[in-house]
Amino acid sequence: MAKAEQNPSDEQEVMKGTSAVAKGVMAADPDVVSAYPITPQTGVVEKLSELVADGQLDSEFIKVDSEFNAASTCIGASAAGARAFSATSSQGLKLMSEPLFTAAGMRLPIVMAVANRSLSAPLSIWADHTDAFAERDGGMLQFHAEDVQEAIDHVLMGFRVAEQVNLPVLSNFDGFILTHVQEPADIPSEEEVSEFLPPRDPEFTLDPSDPKTMGAFARPEHWTETRYAIQEAMMESKDVWAQTVQEFKEVFGRDYTEYNGMLDTYHGDADYLLVALGSICGTIRGVIDEYRAEGVDVGLVRPRVHRPFPTEELREALGDAEAVGVLTKEMSPGYESALAGEIKGTLYHAENQPPIKSFVIGMAGRDVNAPEIGTMIEETMEASAPMTFEEQESWPQLREEILNGGDQ
Amino acid sequence: MSSDLQDQDFTDEVEHGEELWNPGHRACAGCGPALAMKYITEAAGPNTIVTNATGCMEVVSTPFPESSWGTSYIHNIFENAASVAAGVEAAYQSFDRRDPDHLDVSDEDDLNIIAIGGDGATADIGFRALSGMMERGHDVTYIMYDNEAYMNTGVQRSSQTPLGASTTTSPAGTESIGNDTNKKDMASIAADHGVEYVATASISNPHDFKQKVEKALEIDGPKFLHVYSPCPVGWSYESSKTVELAELAVETGLFPVFEMENGEITNVNKISDRKPVREWLETQGRFKHLFEGEEGEETIEALQEWIDGRAEDLGLDA
Numbered sequence: 001m002a003k004a005e006q007n008p009s010d011e012q013e014v015m016k017g018t019s020a021v022a023k024g025v026m027a028a029d030p031d032v033v034s035a036y037p038i039t040p041q042t043g044v045v046e047k048l049s050e051l052v053a054d055g056q057l058d059s060e061f062i063k064v065d066s067e068f069n070a071a072s073t074c075i076g077a078s079a080a081g082a083r084a085f086s087a088t089s090s091q092g093l094k095l096m097s098e099p100l101f102t103a104a105g106m107r108l109p110i111v112m113a114v115a116n117r118s119l120s121a122p123l124s125i126w127a128d129h130t131d132a133f134a135e136r137d138g139g140m141l142q143f144h145a146e147d148v149q150e151a152i153d154h155v156l157m158g159f160r161v162a163e164q165v166n167l168p169v170l171s172n173f174d175g176f177i178l179t180h181v182q183e184p185a186d187i188p189s190e191e192e193v194s195e196f197l198p199p200r201d202p203e204f205t206l207d208p209s210d211p212k213t214m215g216a217f218a219r220p221e222h223w224t225e226t227r228y229a230i231q232e233a234m235m236e237s238k239d240v241w242a243q244t245v246q247e248f249k250e251v252f253g254r255d256y257t258e259y260n261g262m263l264d265t266y267h268g269d270a271d272y273l274l275v276a277l278g279s280i281c282g283t284i285r286g287v288i289d290e291y292r293a294e295g296v297d298v299g300l301v302r303p304r305v306h307r308p309f310p311t312e313e314l315r316e317a318l319g320d321a322e323a324v325g326v327l328t329k330e331m332s333p334g335y336e337s338a339l340a341g342e343i344k345g346t347l348y349h350a351e352n353q354p355p356i357k358s359f360v361i362g363m364a365g366r367d368v369n370a371p372e373i374g375t376m377i378e379e380t381m382e383a384s385a386p387m388t389f390e391e392q393e394s395w396p397q398l399r400e401e402i403l404n405g406g407d408q
Numbered sequence: 409m410s411s412d413l414q415d416q417d418f419t420d421e422v423e424h425g426e427e428l429w430n431p432g433h434r435a436c437a438g439c440g441p442a443l444a445m446k447y448i449t450e451a452a453g454p455n456t457i458v459t460n461a462t463g464c465m466e467v468v469s470t471p472f473p474e475s476s477w478g479t480s481y482i483h484n485i486f487e488n489a490a491s492v493a494a495g496v497e498a499a500y501q502s503f504d505r506r507d508p509d510h511l512d513v514s515d516e517d518d519l520n521i522i523a524i525g526g527d528g529a530t531a532d533i534g535f536r537a538l539s540g541m542m543e544r545g546h547d548v549t550y551i552m553y554d555n556e557a558y559m560n561t562g563v564q565r566s567s568q569t570p571l572g573a574s575t576t577t578s579p580a581g582t583e584s585i586g587n588d589t590n591k592k593d594m595a596s597i598a599a600d601h602g603v604e605y606v607a608t609a610s611i612s613n614p615h616d617f618k619q620k621v622e623k624a625l626e627i628d629g630p631k632f633l634h635v636y637s638p639c640p641v642g643w644s645y646e647s648s649k650t651v652e653l654a655e656l657a658v659e660t661g662l663f664p665v666f667e668m669e670n671g672e673i674t675n676v677n678k679i680s681d682r683k684p685v686r687e688w689l690e691t692q693g694r695f696k697h698l699f700e701g702e703e704g705e706e707t708i709e710a711l712q713e714w715i716d717g718r719a720e721d722l723g724l725d726a
């Protein structure tokens with residue numbers, strides 16, 4: 001379901017995902033933009049540079065030497081009170097990891113668009129969610145967009161939430177699948193957005209007339225509390241997010257309010273439910289339609305927000321299912337897919353605990369086609385507890401012949 | 409220390425004293441870098457934002473919830489003081505253009521943005537951040553305080569550690585004379601970035617150092633200062649001798665004091681009767697092994713030769 005259809009009266013533009021996100025950023029009117037090119041994000045930084053060069057975007061654009069310093073300059077700018085934006089992907093996000101964790105600890109509401117991509121090695125430029133999950137524990141809010149419209153809207157809503165709870169945001173959208181697709185999207189104007197997203201009004205800044213020490217050294221008797229404060233802010237951000245999607249709907253007409261904006265479902269009351277993040281959900285919806293036409297009661301639950309984790313919402317959404325299949329483009333070697341593990345954890349104290357199977361798919365851009373999704377639906381339908389560790393996770397796209405040194 | 413802390417009531421807000429680098433910080437007795445901080449803040453005054461890299465000066469000055477800093481101050485991580493400063497500067501450029509009333513900064517034009525890092529934070533791990541900040545031309549004064557090693561983590565070598573110094577990662581031993589490289593020339597590297605004003609100074613001459621800080625702050629764009637700041641702990645000497653040893657390093661030519669403007673040397677602190685570096689080496693435990701054998705002698709000679717070469721290039725001798 002293309003979200004833009006929800007508001008057909010608006011004029012839509014057809015443009016590449018990266019350009020569309022850049023224009024969305026322009027509407028948020030950041031004071032400082034600092035980003036470094038990396039495929040498949042590059043289009044975002046190029047478009048932003050162009051908008052600045054043409055005088056359409058009145059931001060300081062810092063032509064940094066690396067993602068490390070993109071994040072670091074955003075930290076300085078944000079601490080000074082600026083609205084700061086960056087964008088990256090994959091190795092770039094890894095290079096930002098150290099400063100980004102501190103942005104959370106220092107409670108700086110930087111928003112970043114992340115064009116999701118696998119992490120080396122082997123080198124790959126294509127989409128999966130390894131990069132986003134590698135930053136999971138830093139204290140950054142994480143959203144996953146299904147289409148370009150959502151990628152734009154998540155940036156705008158991201159600033160609003162970030163600046164209220166003082167945490168950074170990673171706004172994820174799948175590399176190539178969304179960055180390089182041409183989709184019609186409604187790009188809000190700065191005037192429209194200004195009502196929804198007023199200029200940033202931070203409580204503490206690097207203001208020489210009111211000197212503050214930021215980023216101090218904390219010993220064991222104080223540090224825990226800063227981490228707890230991040231946890232509290234994350235939890236509080238759920239309410240803020242709920243209000244934000246509500247107001248967003250009122251201002252822009254696009255409705256992201258299902259499950260307080262945390263989940264998006266498609267036949268969410270079905271017996272068999274698939275769970276997945278991001279763009280693959282478009283394909284999943286199509287396959288669900290086919291199976292439903294044949295009388296199979298299958299549906300989809302798509303977490304829109306991954307941090308804070310939609311715990312209550314997932315309990316509610318998955319609690320009555322006969323079985324759940326988690327289709328995920330990441331995995332935590334030595335354990336299992338992180339998303340599947342998190343969902344299992346979420347249901348641990350729930351009243352009902354449907355059997356959960358996870359499927360590691362779509363790694364580094366490997367195409368996931370409709371028949372494969374069909375097979376995963378069928379395997380999910382066969383799932384029953386208890387399952388051995390081997391039974392609970394599968395890699396349906398694995399090419400055994402490559403492991404055995406065959407076909408290259 | 410921690411039991412003391414637990415007895416104290418930290419509910420009050422942090423209060424800054426009259427000074428901009430307040431006493432009560434946790435630096436060791438005789439700390440050279442701590443003197444550098446005092447001089448920097450005295451020269452810069454209150455209309456200043458300091459960004460600081462991880463290292464001794466950050467750790468000793470900001471034990472939460474206390475702070476020695478009377479100026480606005482931010483520490484982020486070890487390797488990005490220059491980038492954080494660049495971000496602060498960009499933010500102020502943006503406010504200035506877009507929304508001059510954004511903050512109640514008394515004199516925005518005269519706002520000083522100073523990035524401070526140790527030799528490790530600057531010449532090693534933070535080098536890329538520094539290079540980018542200088543190359544892009546941010547209006548930031550970068551000050552590297554040089555205590556010739558990573559002191560905060562227990563005296564490991566850096567690219568500013570002199571030849572022959574024994575550190576915990578370049579220990580002297582049967583197969584090692586200690587550190588086997590000469591100091592990286594950060595002033596020239598900064599000048600090669602097109603930085604308009606580059607200078608070196610020593611904490612043994614606060615007047616000269618503070619004048620250089622003031623001069624740097626007057627100039628728009630990136631500036632780089634290298635300030636020599638001995639560390640009694642890492643160098644192993646009596647803590648009362650800090651200023652003396654800083655001066656001796658200048659007098660031997662190990663640390664030449666000069667200014668570079670637009671890439672040219674414009675002012676050199678000339679030395680008459682430059683002392684042999686041996687006199688300076690003898691004062692510190694980290695060079696003790698150099699006086700115990702032939703290899704040590706050779707190392708001292710090699711260091712002297714390197715100093716003589718630089719002295720000639722700079723026209724150091726009066």
Ligand SMILES: Cc1ncc(C[n+]2csc(CCOP(=O)(O)OP(=O)(O)O)c2C)c(N)n1
Nearest residue numbers: 462463464486526527528529557558559560
């Ligand atoms: C990425 C990273 N690597 C290593 C460290 C550990 N570390 C903290 S301070 C420091 C040395 C600082 O040395 P220098 O910049 O010379 O300052 P000094 O401590 O001598 O004042 C090191 C290695 C760190 N904090 N971050």
Ligand code: SF4
Nearest residue numbers: 436439464559639641
């Ligand atoms: S170890 Fe050296 S540089 Fe660090 S605080 Fe002590 S004297 Fe100063």
